[in-house]
């Protein structure tokens with residue numbers, strides 16, 4: 001049984017102050033999880049998590065992670081600007097982008113970020129943009145083919161646009177070494193939302209073996225290996241969650257098997273987790289505002305795909321709790337819909353739930369990562385607020401809801417707002 005991190009009583013209070021829909025985040029959960037992550041990798045001296053801020057680009061939430069030593073993984077200009085605004089700079093920023101505009105390399109270098117190159121052609125671009133290469137550089141690896149673990153294929157890196165081949169990384173390391181780069185990193189992201197303790201250790205093995213080969217062949221100093229993102233969360237109620245302690249131990253075993261015998265046991269492990277850091281610690285709170293009985297039973301809520309795109313985009317499952325009816329029989333089959341003029345604007349299809357009355361509060365689970373941040377403005381729908389449920393039980397607005405004025409702000413003619421009340 002999946003339970004919301006917030007009680008019905010708490011939500012009744014919170015919704016008095018903040019109208020639905022909004023994303024709610026759980027400070028306690030975020031903290032406990034970050035602590036466990038650092039514990040799991042405490043065997044590695046230089047270990048650091050660089051939170052993939054695209055998952056949840058909110059300064060209040062990133063600042064919570066900063067307490068544990070997390071840096072930021074950025075991949076765009078505004079993500080770099082957000083890191084800068086929070087005071088994250090230097091090697092606390094990993095700039096892992098692709099199809100990168102030159103000015104973003106410039107901004108990354110200005111902040112002293114570690115630049116992780118997606119392609120060998122970027123060496124010239126970085127050199128031309130900055131005048132010379134930074135002392136520390138990283139490259140993203142793509143082994144091609146399919147990535148398998150014991151129970152089957154995990155993902156298909158050969159079809160992915162990211163990263164370089166082994167030959168290209170070797171060549172890139174040689175070129176960069178000849179141009180004065182002193183410290184090197186290797187990065188790869190081969191599978192997304194993995195709900196198995198095997199993914200990270202398997203990936204680590206691939207990267208550790210690559211590191212040994214590259215060090216032998218090119219003589220470069222490899223400083224870190226970045227296992228990137230991809231550790232998943234159990235969106236489904238019957239899924240077994242990952243055990244981060246087991247994952248950390250698995251990576252340690254590979255480290256001792258591959259890197260230690262090669263005399264490379266000073267390499268730092270980095271991670272760039274997004275979903276794992278925030279996913280379960282956010283939910284979308286929404287109110288049932290319409291019901292409709294045609295060929296199916298529909299419940300319309302005041303949130304829509306603009307607030308949470310994953311079900312519409314990927315057909316993703318997000319668990320739903322009807323607050324105050326946790327113990328009621330789930331004997332009604334509903335489609336839970338938003339108001340977009342798009343038939344895929346459904347948070348759930350044929351979902352068995354307790355009977356829903358108008359005004360009921362629904363909690364849509366696991367929206368803490370790639371939830372709010374994937375939002376858009378189709379149908380002129382506005383983005384919701386974000387609220388933090390703090391450890392002391394109080395609620396804090398950490399991003400206000402968009403207003404029509406925000407939505408129209410990119411037009412020059414503001415007359416549209418004249419005489420209107422916003």
Ligand SMILES: *Cc1c(COP(=O)(O)O)cnc(C)c1O
Nearest residue numbers: 052096228229230272273274275
């Ligand atoms: C999206 C992304 C991540 C985080 O992925 P999660 O699946 O949220 O863990 C990390 N690194 C890079 C380069 C990414 O693009």
